[in-house]
Structure formats: structure tokens, C-alpha cells
Amino acid sequence: MxxxxxxxxxxxxxxxxxxxxxxxxxxxxxxxxxxxxxxxxxxxxxxxxxxxxxxxxxxxxxxxxxxxxxxxxxxxxxxxxxxxxxxxxxxxxxxxxxxxxxxxxxxxxxxxxxxxxxxxxxxxxxxxxxxxxxxxxxxxxxxxxxxxxxxxxxxxxxxxxxxxxxxxxxxxxxxxxxxxxxLANFRKFYTFHGLSSHAAGAPHLGRSALDAVELMDVGVNYLREHMIDEARIHYAITNTGGTAPNVVQSEAQVLYAIRAPKVTDVMELAERVDNCAKGAALMTGTEVDIKHVAAYSxxxxxxxxxxxxxxxxxxxxxxxxxxxxxxxxxxxxxxxxxxxxxxxxxxxxxxxxxxxxxxxxxxxxxxxxxxxxxxxxxxxxxxxxxxxxxxxxxxxxxxxxxxxxxxxxxxxxxxxxxxxxxxxxxxxxxxxxxxxxxxxxxxxxxxxxxxxxxxxxxxxxxxxxxxxxxxx
Ligand SMILES: [Zn+2]
Structure with missing residues (x-):
């Protein structure tokens, strides 16, 4: 034309x-x-x-x-x-x-x-x-x-x-x-704050943020069985808290990508991932900051x-x-x-x-x-x-x-x-x-x-x- x-x-x-x-x-x-x-x-x-x-x-x-x-x-x-x-x-x-x-x-x-x-x-x-x-x-x-x-x-x-x-x-x-x-997609940082101590001399005084990250990841990996098939969860540990095994890590961080077909599905799933983080914090006596930095509808x-x-x-x-x-x-x-x-x-x-x-x-x-x-x-x-x-x-x-x-x-x-x-x-x-x-x-x-x-x-x-x- x-x-x-x-x-x-x-x-x-x-x-x-x-x-x-x-x-x-x-x-x-x-x-x-x-x-x-x-x-x-x-x-x-x-x-x-x-x-x-x-x-x-x-x-x-x-x-x-x-x-x-x-x-x-x-x-x-x-x-x-x-x-x-x-x-x-x-x-x-x-x-x-x-x-x-x-x-x-x-x-x-x-x-x-x-x-x-x-x-x-x-x-x-x-x-x-x-x-x-x-x-x-x-x-x-x-x-x-x-x-x-x-x-x-x-x-x-x-x-x-x-x-x-x-x-x-x-x-x-x-x-x-x-x-x-x-897929809709969220990016969320989970930062755990604990207490540092000598891992052999005073382990009872330490509260490990790295333990919290690991427990959170384990929790989320169990969560996978109970989410919809099309959902995807990936994570990267962005701060392990240090390289010394003989120091209890006082700070550690993990970044999650949470995906599902609808953004409303992701909103629901992200709340369950948040709960894994809160549970891990409770188990380890640490505190968790959750920061939601990006969303893709x-x-x-x-x-x-x-x-x-x-x-x-x-x-x-x-x-x-x-x-x-x-x-x-x-x-x-x-x-x-x-x-x-x-x-x-x-x-x-x-x-x-x-x-x-x-x-x-x-x-x-x-x-x-x-x-x-x-x-x-x-x-x-x-x-x-x-x-x-x-x-x-x-x-x-x-x-x-x-x-x-x-x-x-x-x-x-x-x-x-x-x-x-x-x-x-x-x-x-x-x-x-x-x-x-x-x-x-x-x-x-x-x-x-x-x-x-x-x-x-x-x-x-x-x-x-x-x-x-x-x-x-
Ligand atoms: Zn592109």
C-alpha cells in the first residue's frame, strides 16, 4: 500500500x-x-x-x-x-x-x-x-x-x-x-546479621549469619516440592561473611530470583520465601533484612x-x-x-x-x-x-x-x-x-x-x- x-x-x-x-x-x-x-x-x-x-x-x-x-x-x-x-x-x-x-x-x-x-x-x-x-x-x-x-x-x-x-x-x-x-520475576536480597566470635574459643557466643543463609536455602529447596510446576527459584550467595572458618560470620547475604507465570503468583511465592528467611533467622538467633530491589511483571x-x-x-x-x-x-x-x-x-x-x-x-x-x-x-x-x-x-x-x-x-x-x-x-x-x-x-x-x-x-x-x- x-x-x-x-x-x-x-x-x-x-x-x-x-x-x-x-x-x-x-x-x-x-x-x-x-x-x-x-x-x-x-x-x-x-x-x-x-x-x-x-x-x-x-x-x-x-x-x-x-x-x-x-x-x-x-x-x-x-x-x-x-x-x-x-x-x-x-x-x-x-x-x-x-x-x-x-x-x-x-x-x-x-x-x-x-x-x-x-x-x-x-x-x-x-x-x-x-x-x-x-x-x-x-x-x-x-x-x-x-x-x-x-x-x-x-x-x-x-x-x-x-x-x-x-x-x-x-x-x-x-x-x-x-x-x-x-515469567514474572522478583529480585530480593536477604541480609542476615549475627554475632561474631572465635569459632573454637567461644562458639557459644557466636550467632552465625552464614548458618542462617544456609538454613534459608535448605528451607527454600524443600519449598520447591510445594509450589506450582512453572515457578522457578534461583539464588546466589552474595556475601558468605568471610573466608576464615575459625570466625563465626556475623554478616551474610543471599540474592534470590523468584519467577512464576503471573506476577500475582510471584507475590504469593515471595512471601513464602520471606518466611523461610524469617524461620532461618529465628533458628540461628540472627536478624534478617529483606530488600526487594526489582520486579518484572x-x-x-x-x-x-x-x-x-x-x-x-x-x-x-x-x-x-x-x-x-x-x-x-x-x-x-x-x-x-x-x-x-x-x-x-x-x-x-x-x-x-x-x-x-x-x-x-x-x-x-x-x-x-x-x-x-x-x-x-x-x-x-x-x-x-x-x-x-x-x-x-x-x-x-x-x-x-x-x-x-x-x-x-x-x-x-x-x-x-x-x-x-x-x-x-x-x-x-x-x-x-x-x-x-x-x-x-x-x-x-x-x-x-x-x-x-x-x-x-x-x-x-x-x-x-x-x-x-x-x-x-
Ligand atoms: Zn533484552
Missing amino acids: DYEKELYSYIESRKEEVYDISDKVWEYAEPRFQEYKSAKLEADFLEANGFKVTRGLCGEDTAYLAEFGSGHPVVAMLGEYDALSGLSQEADVAEKKPIVEGEQGHGCGHNLLGAGPIASALAVKDYMERHGTKGTLRVYGCPAEENAGGKEFLARDGAFDDVDICMSWHPGTTNFAVDSGC DYVANDVIKEVVKKHMQELLPLDYTEEEVAYAQKFHEAITELDKINLKKVAEREAGKDWAKLVDMPLWNFYQKNPGKQTGSNDAGAVSYKCPFVFFFTVTSASGTPGHSWQNVAQGKGPVAHKGMLFAAKVMAATCVDFFEDPELVKAAKDEWNEVVGPDGYPDPLPKGSKPEIW
């Missing part, structure tokens, strides 16, 4: 600028809540291109909001730009080669995730100006998706309250719009938006990969481990049944994935879906079989396949935005569905009162 062609060719005409933003953010590789250069680069660019920009949102210094137009409908896209620790990696090489050992890298492709909506917004703004379209176009720059759940704070504090339609995308190895799912897909996104994805697929791009992906496809291959085979079987082998050998999955299965990860955009009609989708930005949060992901993050997948996502979002701007009935249908499934009082507000976004 004509409007799609207009949008797509506009995006193509600005692509080099957007690749440049994505590549610079890749190089900055800033971790959660420290994405100062990345957020500034994006916000400055949008401001220079005629968007009204607000820097810092709801106590998050590295968040931004870029707006164009006024009134309803408010159609929004979400971007991210945080990197992961320990994943420094040279670009374009198919072997593990850190630039600086131990430093951050974009192992989840958030450099692309943030730049995609910018490409899209440029085209939609151009369309709105030329056609006199009514409504507000927004890009939210969202910090700290990884290990902090930045959007949950933004959602709790009202950043999305007046949004009518919202969408996001994520870099990946397949193309599909995501159904409801993603589950994700409720809006089917009306999903169908529009899916339609545009299917129209644009397959993409016209060049021989060089296929060869680039092939290089990384050959570098995946045996374990990654087993995982890839499972995904291929789900998609193609007995013809799975063809897919396993394919370096780029250049089609719409019909059977992606359930998402078992957590995504802080779930919180947004409790505040307004929302959908996110994946596009191919790396070779099939590339594991998430890996050096392979970082290596491909500035490559031609990544750029192409980002541009594809930008086109899908641009066409979807315009569909909603131009059709009030479509907006109403999405909102009616959201009102029925979630409703204005449906947000479970999982973060503790008064908690603030922080680096922990």
Missing part, C-alpha cells in the same frame, strides 16, 4: 544515521542506570529532529521521553540501551575475543532495540507532518531492562498512564509477534495490536539478504556449541515437525515463525502491558542458534544482519503506528480488549511502597 511504501522508503533514506546511533551505543556499552552517553545520544538526535524531549523520568536519570504532535491517540514505542556485564567482545569475529576482559557488552542487542524506534519515529513524524495526522507520537528511552527492571518503576509511577497504543521489539534469531507469557499481549504487527511482518518477509549477509550469518552459525545445536533442533522441530533438519542448517530464519512456544524469560515491558495495550515482537538480528546473552550476540550487534533486522522492525512499527493513528476504531478495539483482559485497576503494583530505582 502507498502509505507503507512512503514510510519504508523514508526509513531507508535515514538508515545510515540510525545505524550510526546503534553502533555508537554498542561501543558505549553502558550498564543499567549508567547509560548516560547512550541516552544523551538518542535524546539529542530526536530533539535535533523536531521532537520535544524530556530527560529523566520517574527518578531514572537515564530515561527520556521524545514526543511529537498533541492529543489522542497517544501511540508509543519503547527503546532500551543497557549493556550486560562481562560480555566485552570484538565485533564481527566468530570466536570469543573480549576487547577488555570483564567489561560490558551488548549481549542482548539493546543498542539495536533503542535505535529501531528512532528510525520508525522519524518516518512516522514525516508522515504526520505531510498528512496533518492528529495525535501524539512518543518514543520512551527505557534504562536498565537487565537486572533492574527499569520499566516497572516507570509503569508504577505513571509514565504510561495516558498511552493508548504501545509497542516494542527485541533483537533475536527468529521473526514473530509475542503472545502473552514471559508477566506480559499480557494485546491481540488487536499483535495482528497488525503480524500482518506487516508477513508482508515484508522474506527479507532480501545478500550473499555477503548470508555468508556473515553462516560464519556465526558454524560457531554455535553442541548445546546450542540441541536447543536449535528443539525449536526447529516445533516449527517444522519432521522437516526440522532443513531449519537447523539454515543460518538465517527468513520467515515468520508460527510456533515459537512459550517465552520462559522475563521482560520488564510486562509492566507496561498492565498499563496500556501493548505488544512486542522479535526480528532476526543474528544467525539461527545464537544463544541469548552471549559473546556471539555482541559480535553480531554491529553487523549487516543486525542492521537489517533493526530496519525491518522499524518498518513494522512505523506501519503499525500509522494504522492506529488513521483508524480510531482500531484504537478502540485494542483498548476494549485491554479493558476486558487487564482493566484500569489490573496493575498488581508489585514493587514495595517507596522503593526507588537503584544500582545494586
